[in-house]
Amino acid sequence: MSTDQVDGQAHQRADGQAGLQELVVDGVRVFHQPGPSKTRATLYFGVGLRDETFGTVGLTHLVQRLVVAALPTSRLEAEVGVAVDHTTFDAYGRPEEVGEFLRRVCTALADLPLDRLARERGALLVEGTVGADRTMAVAWAARYGFAGPGLAITDGHGPLVLTGEEVLAHAAEHFHAGRAALGVLGPLPEGLTLPLRSGTAASSSAPSAAASSVSPALAVQRHPQPLLGDGPEWVEAPTDGVGLLLDGFAPYDRAADVAWSVLCERLRDVARTGHGLTYSVVSEIIDSADGDVFTAALDVREGRGAEVAGLVWEQLVDLAENGPTRAELDHAIAGAAAEMDASDEDVARAEPFRWAFSTALHGRARPLEVVRAQLAEVTGEAVRDRLATAARRALLVVPAGFQLPEAAQQAAPIAQRPWCGLAPALPPGRQLRPPLLHRLRSKMARRRLVLTDECIALQDEDGDVHVVRWDEVVAVDELPYADDGLAVVGRRLCGLAVHPDPYGRQAYDELLRRLAPQVERLRQVQRAREQAAPAGPAQDAQDAQDAQDGAA
Structure with a gap:
């Protein structure tokens, strides 16, 4: 990128990305693409469930709810969300209204309305603190335990125990300019301000103040070490679906991306189209201590869990041994290249958000032409090698009540491991x-x-x-x-x-x-539950109404 100074702010243009500019507003990296008369903006923060602990699950979601509670009624189309690894605030409307929305979000993050804490905790209790696919959450828990993305399987102690001090500490540590990035399509709001706390992305590696105030044993492990066996493993787990987790891929490895695309498409063809055993195959990519983590989850027809698990393992083994067909490879590369075609209007309009998302989570993004050039160099042998390496530590999740068929285990050795350690x-x-x-x-x-x-x-x-x-x-x-x-x-x-x-x-x-610190945390949970206990039917009705109002 090239850089120059305009009005005291750094303006940058991504090479080859006509119209896409980067500027810095109040310490936040902003990626702007001119577009229609109305403005769409998404403010990303590189913080999510993985930045919590078993004792503080729901903390990020509670911060987000308190921010929304501080916003006035508006005609804007606005959405907010909390995922395993990021949080978003999205708005679409007239430029000045979007600018005001962003200003108010940042102002609220710097001064959370704790007078709403009890109400928002109650609403979160009804809404739930975790929003991940169940089978994926189970796979992450099997790989990482109750840490990092593995927390998606649990509500922990629940939101009632979360305190104002913990909420403020979490917001101060994670919701600052150093962990934020903004994508804007359309007119840039005039006089845009993003009054977040100052901070750097590096500061987020320190243990959470909210966690460490409870116990050193509850310190946040954003990138916990994986719980590995001596080879590929399968586990009978508390889920109705079949899951597959492959990890250890180098970040930004396009051969790994293509390999994963080929595998998922093969599973759709075989398990869904060919045998009618599954309704859908969904996948997600997150990062970890030793590279990217690819996770797939397959819905399973009742009573067919073992058969689907066997198919998944057999297809992975076949691709790891023989690689993709020429048609499979070409299809995967062509699909990925189309998503990176700068001449496509939809792709161009998505660019500010791709850059902002990747910047908030990873500190950088890569120009489209670089990605397309890397895709063009991917070979079938590279795809085979990536899957062969990943298969050596693969984790296969089999639904509760089923066993991996012996016939599938004959395709390649894979050991059963217990659910817990x-x-x-x-x-x-x-x-x-x-x-x-x-x-x-x-x-x-x-x-x-x-x-x-x-x-x-x-x-x-x-x-x-x-x-x-x-x-x-x-x-x-x-x-x-x-x-x-x-x-x-x-x-x-x-x-x-x-x-x-x-x-x-x-x-x-x-x-x-x-275990004195953990016991004290339990006592806090007990006191919170007692204080939240309804006094009678009238209180039950009021609590239900409060929760409904908060969730609205």
Whole structure:
């Protein structure tokens, strides 16, 4: 890009992108494309669910709701959204109205209306805090546990426990100029201002103040390390669909993009068109600590989960061994190139938003001509190699109640792994057992509890051993069937039920001492639930109306 100074602001034009300009307004990078008489603008922030913790799930969504609550009634077409990795504020209308919308959004982010906190928490309780595809969320959780994108599988403790201090800290850390970018199509609003807090993208790598104020164990892991086995794995998981996760791809690798496109199209042809076993194949790409993550989710006809899972694995293995056909490769490249054709009016109009989105999330974007040139160089051998490498650590999600067919496993070795992080044996240490009477009367005879300086471990009635390191405890919760006791939740999806009666008060007190921050968080949850409990039918009706008003 070339750069010059106009009115104290940096104006830039992307080489080869006629009409697309970049300027900086109040520290925010703005990508502007002239267009129709009305203006469409989308303000992106590189913050989403992955910037939260188990204890603060819903925090980004709550910030967004408080901002919307501060906006006046308007004739604008406006939409807002929170995803796993980004948050958006979109408006379409007369330029001056769009400019006023953006100014008010930024002003509200710098001074959130906490007087609306209780009402918006109630509305969020009704609306839900997580909006990801269930099968994708399950795949992310299987790969990352209760961290980063894996949090999409849970509501955590729920929005009622989120405090004003946490909301303000989250907004200050993530909703600032350094993590924002704006795309504008149409007339640029005259006198545009974006009065966000100042900040840089690098500052977002620090642990969240909201999380660290609760416990070091709850520190945000925006890019958690993947939970990998020794090779490809399949897992029976709590979902009705079939999922496939491939990761470790280098960012901006067009051969990887084409490989993923070929695979998804093959799955549509085989599973949906050829066999009629699935209704849709949806996919999403997110980034991780070691590259891009590609995830596909397939809806499954009732009772056909095993068959669809087998087809998915067989098609991946075939492409990894033999590569795509010439027709498959040409179709995928032609489709991607069409989406990058600068002469296409729809593509040109989408450019400011592509640049703003990529800038907010990754700090940069690439010109269309560069992407098209890279696509032209992709070969069938490159596609095969990318899929062969990714298949070595593939994760296949099989719906609950189904097993991956033996015939599919013969296509290439793939190991079954448990849903949570089971261990082969209890760690060394003193083993605590239930009293003799309990052991004689029930299956509790096989239960063992071990507390060490590094972890808590439990062998359950079936002999399975669950181990949770102290530094991987993400939360504790009440046992639903007892007046006392705790469920210890680990990052690797394990839940350990610990009650003082079977193992002794001394051991239980030791557990409480080691998990004091998480226990205090639980007490906050309990107090929040008690305060939110309705006083009677009239209060029930008022709460329902408040939630409806807030969700409107």
